[in-house]
Amino acid sequence: MPRHPLIFAAAAAALLSACAQPGTEFVASQKGAVELRAMQARLVPGDTSAVMRGVVATMHDLGYRITKADAATGTVSGTRSTALRLAAVVQPRGAGQSVVRANATIVSPRREAQVDAPEFYARNFFEPLGATLQRELAAVPAEVSAPEAAHPAAELNTAKERRTAAARATPMTGSPAR
Amino acid sequence: MFGCSRRGLALASVAALLSGCGHNPNWQNEAALRIGAPRANASEIRARQTQVVDATEQRALVEATQVLQDLGFTVEESAPHAGVLAGSKDRDATEAGQVAAQMALTVAAAFLGVRHQPVWDTDQVIRATLTTRPLGPRESGMRVSFERVVTNNQGISRMEELTGPEFSTGFFNKVRSGLAAGGG
Numbered sequence: 001m002p003r004h005p006l007i008f009a010a011a012a013a014a015l016l017s018a019c020a021q022p023g024t025e026f027v028a029s030q031k032g033a034v035e036l037r038a039m040q041a042r043l044v045p046g047d048t049s050a051v052m053r054g055v056v057a058t059m060h061d062l063g064y065r066i067t068k069a070d071a072a073t074g075t076v077s078g079t080r081s082t083a084l085r086l087a088a089v090v091q092p093r094g095a096g097q098s099v100v101r102a103n104a105t106i107v108s109p110r111r112e113a114q115v116d117a118p119e120f121y122a123r124n125f126f127e128p129l130g131a132t133l134q135r136e137l138a139a140v141p142a143e144v145s146a147p148e149a150a151h152p153a154a155e156l157n158t159a160k161e162r163r164t165a166a167a168r169a170t171p172m173t174g175s176p177a178r
Numbered sequence: 179m180f181g182c183s184r185r186g187l188a189l190a191s192v193a194a195l196l197s198g199c200g201h202n203p204n205w206q207n208e209a210a211l212r213i214g215a216p217r218a219n220a221s222e223i224r225a226r227q228t229q230v231v232d233a234t235e236q237r238a239l240v241e242a243t244q245v246l247q248d249l250g251f252t253v254e255e256s257a258p259h260a261g262v263l264a265g266s267k268d269r270d271a272t273e274a275g276q277v278a279a280q281m282a283l284t285v286a287a288a289f290l291g292v293r294h295q296p297v298w299d300t301d302q303v304i305r306a307t308l309t310t311r312p313l314g315p316r317e318s319g320m321r322v323s324f325e326r327v328v329t330n331n332q333g334i335s336r337m338e339e340l341t342g343p344e345f346s347t348g349f350f351n352k353v354r355s356g357l358a359a360g361g362g
Contacts, residue, residue, distance in 0.1 A: 027206070049259070056260055056309050061220050063339070065307045065325060071259035082327060082335045084213040104214070106206040109333070117207035124214040157327040157335055159268065159301040 024107070029116035039118035041101040041146040042126050042137040043093065048074055051098040052090045054133040059086065062128060068153040077153040083107050085152030086125065099140055100129070103149035226343055228321040229350045233357050235310050238318040239263060241356045242308050245349060251306055261310040269302050295332070302328045304340075306349075322349050 029036060044051050052069075055076050059066060064078030064086060074090035086104045093099045102125050104115040115121075130137045140146050156162045202208070217223065231238050239258050246253060251265035280296035287294035308322045324340040 052260055053311060056262055057311070060307060060309050060321060060323065061217075061224060062214070063217055065305050065323075066255065066262050066264050066309070068255055069257035069260040069262040071257060076260065076262075081213050081337050084210055086214070104210055106209045106213075108205075113206035115206055115210040117204075117211060120207060120210045120214060124211065124216065128216055155305075155327075157303050158329040158333065160333070162268070 025111045027111055027113040029114040031116050036116060036149070037101075037146055038139065039116070039121045040103055040149060041099060041140045042129075043140050043144065044090075044098045044100050044129070044133065044137050045096060045135045046098055046133060047096055048090050048092045048098050051100060051133065052076065054129060055088045055090060055100065058125070058129045058132045059088070061132065062124070065155070067155050074147075075150050077150070079152070079155045082155075082157065085112075085154070087150040087152040088125075089147040089150050091147045093144060099144065099146050100126075100137075101147045101149055102126070103152065105152055107154075223323075223341055224321065226341065227323050227346045228319060229346075230313060231318055231320055231350070231353060231357060232316060233318055234316055235261060235312040235318045237357070237360075238310055238320055238353070239308075241353050241360065242310075242320065242322075244356055245352045246306055246308070248352070249349075251304075263308040263310075264306065266303050266305045269304065270300075272298065272300055297330050297332055299328050300331050302326055320350070320353070322346050324349075 044054075046054070049071070052071065052074055056066065056069060059076060059078045062080065064080045064084075066076065066078045068075065068077040068087075070076075075087060076090075077085070077087040079085050083106050084104065085107065086102060088100055088102045091099045091101070102121055104120065104125075105112050106115060126137050156165050233241065236258060239256075239261070242263055243253055243256065246263070246265045250267045252267060253263065253265045255262060255264040257263075276298045277296075280298050284294045284296045303326070305325045305327065306322060307325075308320065310321075311319045313319050322345075324345045326338045326340060327335050328338065329335045
């Protein structure tokens with residue numbers, strides 16, 4: 001357990017804000033690390049692979065478009081409507097158990113804000129996940145480590161966003177024409 | 179395949195919530211609770227979007243990738259170990275009739291001394307999300323969903339779910355044909 005939750009919360013917020021899209025202000029939660037962890041993480045019976053597939057199926061069922069899925073890191077990211085983004089990280093915990101940590105953000109034209117309502121994570125993610133897996137999910141005990149919250153991947157939906165991303169991805173080669 | 183009947187989903191209330199974000203300190207949680215709520219007809223949508231194919235999960239994903247590409251999609255995410263495939267394709271959404279109507283409205287409003295900001299759709303992205311799960315040695319469950327994200331000339335986007343059976347059924351028919359041609 002972190003000795004200084006506020007320092008960890010500040011570090012996590014800095015990490016998360018570093019991933020926000022350029023030109024978008026990232027508004028991190030003001031709640032403490034322990035409080036965020038309690039609402040965002042659950043202990044789930046099942047190995048990582050089965051739980052990750054459960055997360056994918058749940059997000060698809062809830063209407064998220066899956067934007068990223070990485071079995072190596074156990075991370076799944078999706079977007080619902082055009083404004084809600086959710087990333088879930090699945091981490092192994094002993095034999096036949098996993099820890100799932102979810103992190104959601106809402107995007108408005110100029111801001112991306114971290115969702116920090118416990119009822120959002122409970123009702124809109126963990127309850128459906130438990131129903132999909134047909135398992136009882138439990139709070140993560142203090143002595144059990146939970147993954148860090150992952151920043152949800154951004155979808156590029158407008159022509160402008162795509163042009164900007166393409167320009168950023170194209171390496172500049174050669175010397176300027178005279 | 180994508181030009182005909184589709185069920186539009188207006189999300190004006192979401193836009194209203196997001197536009198009010200400067201005044202309400204809890205705007206992001208209220209928006210997330212509304213946008214992220216479980217769908218009442220989730221099982222109905224799931225049933226429409228899911229089919230069983232006679233192929234291993236790996237083979238089914240390879241064929242689904244091929245079908246998406248044949249339909250003009252660019253595959254943006256492929257994670258076979260998680261049973262995930264996602265792709266998108268861009269289309270110009272500008273319709274001459276919509277632009278003309280908006281310009282006419284702007285002129286008419288100006289005559290009445292009212293300012294009207296003309297709004298029309300400029301571009302759209304159609305997105306496909308496909309998830310699979312193994313059901314047996316040569317049997318896989320496959321779910322596909324299609325959505326359209328339309329952006330207007332003010333840079334505001336809206337999403338429409340393409341939930342009509344013709345979208346998923348057409349896709350699965352192509353996957354089955356491909357599997358049959360390739361020997362499953």
